[in-house]
Amino acid sequence: MSPEIRARQITHRMALLALLALLAAAAFLLLNARGSWDFLLPFRGRKLAALAVVAVAIALSTVVFQTVTQNRILTPAIMGFDALYVLIQTGLVFGLGAGRVSALDARLVFGLELGAMVVFALLLFRWMFGPAARNLHLLMLVGIVLGTLFRSIAGFLQRIIDPDSFTVLQDRLFASFNAVDPGLLTLSALIVAGLALILWRLVPELDVLALGREAAVGLGVPQERLVLGLLVIVTLLVALSTALVGPVTFLGLLVANLAYLLLPTGRHAVLLPAAALIALITLIGGQALLERVLHYDTALAVVVEFAGGLVFILLVIRGVAR
Amino acid sequence: MIEVEGVERRYDGVAVLSEVTLSLPKGGLTAIIGPNGAGKSTLLSVMGRLQKPDAGRVTLEGMHLAQAPGRAVAKKLAMLRQDNHTAARLTVRDLVAFGRYPHCRGNPGPEDQAQIDRALAILGLEPLADRFLDQLSGGQRQRAHIAMVLAQDTGCILLDEPLNNLDISHAVRIITLVREAAQALGKTVVVVLHDINMAAAHCDRIVVMKGGRILRHGTPAELMQADFLSAVYETPISVHELAGRLVAVY
């Protein structure tokens, strides 16, 4: 295939993705409106914004993480983030009691979660990129083991708190796009936009990093510094989206791999926006479909996680077969 | 001008390079030969600052490699590794274009395009330029990686077993090419080779390594000696003169 045809194909597909994302947003905002628009539009608009922030954060973080780690199976979320989130929430309810946690300033809890997750991830990544351990399977194992540990501690705490607190806790543990604090949403949107801008300026370096550590050093990319910086950005993005709506483990895996599949190119100038658009379509379109058409009020997260989980298993099986 | 001073490299306490000191003048083609595990690739990686030495240092035209900014070094020194595999889905042209990254940071201008086209042409890759790397044969992929190094257009070029997987015609073309680059353009080229006769016929200097040390360093005529080569490779080797060349037979 000639490069012109391939370039045109990529432009077409990007345009199509952008169109679909717009359609999804329109459907989400406008379909099935009962009641007054004055109430409905701001309400739906806020939810749309939350979905968009999370979609972009997860898509960008996954593609960058996979480029940095040179793999297409691991995502930052699989590395135990969700379990840590559960543990923090449980710890809070256990330590302070349900009443006081509900009364806590949402911003304080948000900041706390963000901080804990960033520290955890940086420790893990530092160790992984340290001189001793570069083995991806080992890292995956460590992530899973830590995740299990966090979940076990959380499970133990959940068993010994009183039933009322437990109900409150359970509510907080599901990824939910409904109950997002508007102030936090604005803040998160600003941070995600800023980080996306930084990533956009690093697109040439990301392209080079995809060649591998040694090739990147050979071409003069400040590899160590850059990788650490990128991992900080990834961590912030994932922690932000988790703190905002709760854990969404497999979405990133789903959208990143769809982007690689639909757009046969190594260029991050294409892959990053493509993954973000696919995530927008999946989350917003999925939510529109579930809420407006099928009238399900189940969390979309469940459906996305199911699909993403299937993709994960497929990738693992294919990886093993190869 | 590239200088290696007292370089040491250890893996888990085992020295794979010890006390390596080597000074290569600007211009000229140098071959590094030696048995498997001699430390040739390790030395080349240290010279190409892909690995940090545990002791000693490497300087390129007076520039301390470990401390100089990466892009500045990449404009003067390019390296081909022994194993090249890329996970990313790239076409040959994409890969070769990466050689221009140090000069244009992913934004190729006409000069960069010209260099890319030139490198593709030199390695006979024009018909394959738009193929993906995973659709190539081993030798074709090797040529694509060499083209990327050439596109980097540096004064110093390090090639680790560039003739791997290549047929005779391409092997001769490439060794002649780097020889001309060294002679006519004054480039400093270092190649790791396993074919002693190729090294003797085309290179200005030969460096013989074994056990992490440089055993000898000299002209092909000085080093093409039957008992020395036999001892290095622990294999009976005889040297004959054939068509005006020193040829090792083994």
Ligand SMILES: Nc1ncnc2c1ncn2[C@@H]1O[C@H](COP(=O)(O)OP(=O)(O)OP(=O)(O)O)[C@@H](O)[C@H]1O
């Ligand atoms: N990552 C590593 N960990 C431990 N030992 C290593 C590592 N890389 C190389 N070595 C050892 O260092 C020594 C030198 O390796 P090097 O690759 O430099 O050899 P070489 O001369 O290039 O050999 P070849 O001709 O097979 O390419 C070998 O004994 C090898 O086993």
Ligand SMILES: [Mg+2]
């Ligand atoms: Mg080697």
